[in-house]
Amino acid sequence: MIWSFLAVLFSGWLYVDATYRGxxxxxxxxxxxxxxxxxxxxxxxxxxxxxxxxxxFGLLATLVGDALMLLPERRMLYAIGAxxxxxxxYTICFASHMTLTFFWPIPLTVLVIGALLIAAIWTKLEELxxxxxxxxxxxxxMVWLTTEQYVFRPTDYGFSLMVGTSLLxxxxxxxxxxxxxxxxxxxxxxxxxxxFAGHFMIVRSLYL
Numbered sequence: 001m002i003w004s005f006l007a008v009l010f011s012g013w014l015y016v017d018a019t020y021r022g023x024x025x026x027x028x029x030x031x032x033x034x035x036x037x038x039x040x041x042x043x044x045x046x047x048x049x050x051x052x053x054x055x056x057f058g059l060l061a062t063l064v065g066d067a068l069m070l071l072p073e074r075r076m077l078y079a080i081g082a083x084x085x086x087x088x089x090y091t092i093c094f095a096s097h098m099t100l101t102f103f104w105p106i107p108l109t110v111l112v113i114g115a116l117l118i119a120a121i122w123t124k125l126e127e128l129x130x131x132x133x134x135x136x137x138x139x140x141x142m143v144w145l146t147t148e149q150y151v152f153r154p155t156d157y158g159f160s161l162m163v164g165t166s167l168l169x170x171x172x173x174x175x176x177x178x179x180x181x182x183x184x185x186x187x188x189x190x191x192x193x194x195x196f197a198g199h200f201m202i203v204r205s206l207y208l
Contacts (some may be wrong), residue, residue: 004041011037012124012142012196017029019185020189034196036065038203045206052206054093059199061086077131084135087168090202091142094161098149106147114140117173132176143169164201171195 020024037115039059044208045052065082068075088126114136125132146165171194 004037004044008034008037008041008200016189016192018197020098020186020196031066031192032063035059035066035199038199039063042203042206048206051093051096054089055202055206058086058089058093059203060197061089072154078126080131080135083172083186084131084138087135087138087142089146090165091138094142094145094149096163099152101152103148103151104195106151107144110140110144110147112118113169113173119177121173121176121180136172136176139165139169139172155208157205160201160208164205167194167198167201171198 013029015027015030017036018024039056042056042059063083065079065086068079068082078094080200083108117136118133122129143162143165146158146161150162152185171191174194175191178184
């Protein structure tokens with residue numbers, strides 16, 4: 001297991017480094033390789049419940065989405081659909097491990113973040129407005145559930161999920177703003193680092 005863990009970290013570092021400094025082909029190689037290594041590492045978890053397999057399927061959906069992102073712009077809709085499916089599978093898995101609770105500052109904060117993000121990119125989305133908004137909504141729901149879980153049950157497992165989903169949300173915020181509104185320095189590297197770290201923390205929860 002330790003070698004799988006080190007392979008994931010090394011591949012992830014090469015992917016983030018390639019995103020920041022290039023070359024582009026190295027980024028295209030190590031992004032799917034990192035996800036496949038994460039998938040292999042998740043598969044080696046000592047105990048996998050029926051719902052834990054949803055994390056593996058979520059990683060597969062993410063891998064499909066990344067592959068579609070390499071295709072022409074008209075495939076963006078399908079890529080967003082794959083990312084939505086990934087976060088939906090993650091959310092179902094997380095919800096199966098938590099009790100129903102409600103702490104109103106958390107959903108309020110999540111809603112404000114979502115509203116600000118949508119307001120920033122709304123005019124640039126064109127025909128992708130509702131698919132992107134639906135994807136954002138699913139990501140926000142995922143973050144809300146894991147944050148609620150950690151607030152009411154502050155375990156290492158809950159912390160790993162909260163950090164992982166929050167990093168995925170931040171990665172998508174940076175990606176959407178840089179893609180639809182305005183590019184800025186190191187935006188791709190920030191997205192890549194948070195994207196990898198988010199999935200890494202979610203897979204890590206399988207070992208806790």
